[in-house]
Amino acid sequence: MPPTATIRKTTLRRSGSGIQIIQAANLSKLPGVVHGFSTRVGGFSQAYGGCQLNLGFTSSDGRQSVERNRRAFIRELIGKRDACQLVTLRQIHSGLVRILKSKDRIPTHPLRGDGVITRHKNVLLGIQVADCVPVLIVDLKRDAIGAFHAGWRGTVKRIVERGVGSMRAVFACDPADLHAAIGPCIHSCCYAVGDEVIDEFRSQFSYADELFSEVYDRDPIKEKYPLLFLTARAPGHSNIGPQKHLDLVEANRRQLLDAGVPESNIWVAEECTSCRADLLFSHRGEAGYSGRMMGVVGLIG
Numbered sequence: 001m002p003p004t005a006t007i008r009k010t011t012l013r014r015s016g017s018g019i020q021i022i023q024a025a026n027l028s029k030l031p032g033v034v035h036g037f038s039t040r041v042g043g044f045s046q047a048y049g050g051c052q053l054n055l056g057f058t059s060s061d062g063r064q065s066v067e068r069n070r071r072a073f074i075r076e077l078i079g080k081r082d083a084c085q086l087v088t089l090r091q092i093h094s095g096l097v098r099i100l101k102s103k104d105r106i107p108t109h110p111l112r113g114d115g116v117i118t119r120h121k122n123v124l125l126g127i128q129v130a131d132c133v134p135v136l137i138v139d140l141k142r143d144a145i146g147a148f149h150a151g152w153r154g155t156v157k158r159i160v161e162r163g164v165g166s167m168r169a170v171f172a173c174d175p176a177d178l179h180a181a182i183g184p185c186i187h188s189c190c191y192a193v194g195d196e197v198i199d200e201f202r203s204q205f206s207y208a209d210e211l212f213s214e215v216y217d218r219d220p221i222k223e224k225y226p227l228l229f230l231t232a233r234a235p236g237h238s239n240i241g242p243q244k245h246l247d248l249v250e251a252n253r254r255q256l257l258d259a260g261v262p263e264s265n266i267w268v269a270e271e272c273t274s275c276r277a278d279l280l281f282s283h284r285g286e287a288g289y290s291g292r293m294m295g296v297v298g299l300i301g
């Protein structure tokens, strides 16, 4: 069995602007590092319930609101210090890690891929999520950072493991020096998956079965009207039985550990996006009608 995840208490930073940012205990202690995971609270979006901090250019929200929200979020993160440029990704659920070398110009358009690493100072790497796992990594010895987007497909493609590998190969990072933060995402409590997902994980990971648990469906309609759902099928053959739930947090924590990141250097947010609809956007929890949050990391220098 894998070691149980060390879930540390989240610091929820409340700001004067009404925006709430979740910060990782480990990254907060590192000098010269700015980071944060946005929530839905505050902001200028009228969509998704109004006064929301939607940071993604979705079809239901206006571009101006999103740009205003992004400015407010970044101002909240970096305070009165010099402006930083935000680098985002056009996320495609891949294992593709983009490398931003010191000689490279900072892109003004989103880069296609699901991870980005750099040694640039005053650049914020941003990952957009609404259930998927945002992972931020910092190496202060090599002044390198990385940000990764891991849904179930990206997790199967080992985006986080590849990301650490790229940091080693390109920036000579020692995994023992890396500090990682796994931000708010959908937890296993709310993440029922089908056989095709289980099969993909089994094909890739020797520990796949440890990532799934059986959860009995707590559908309130079924609980209230059980007779409606009685079937004539033999026990174990009805579709009311347990569903398999995937633990994406543990899957990505395992990838960090396998890549050599010390367990004590990994922080995990305790919030499940689907359980905390008051605080967070959840694609699944809101049946597809949701804004996007952002996990951001940068080195100030």
Ligand SMILES: [Zn+2]
Residues within 6 Å of the ligand: 186, 187, 188, 189, 190, 272, 273, 274, 275
């Ligand atoms: Zn949940």
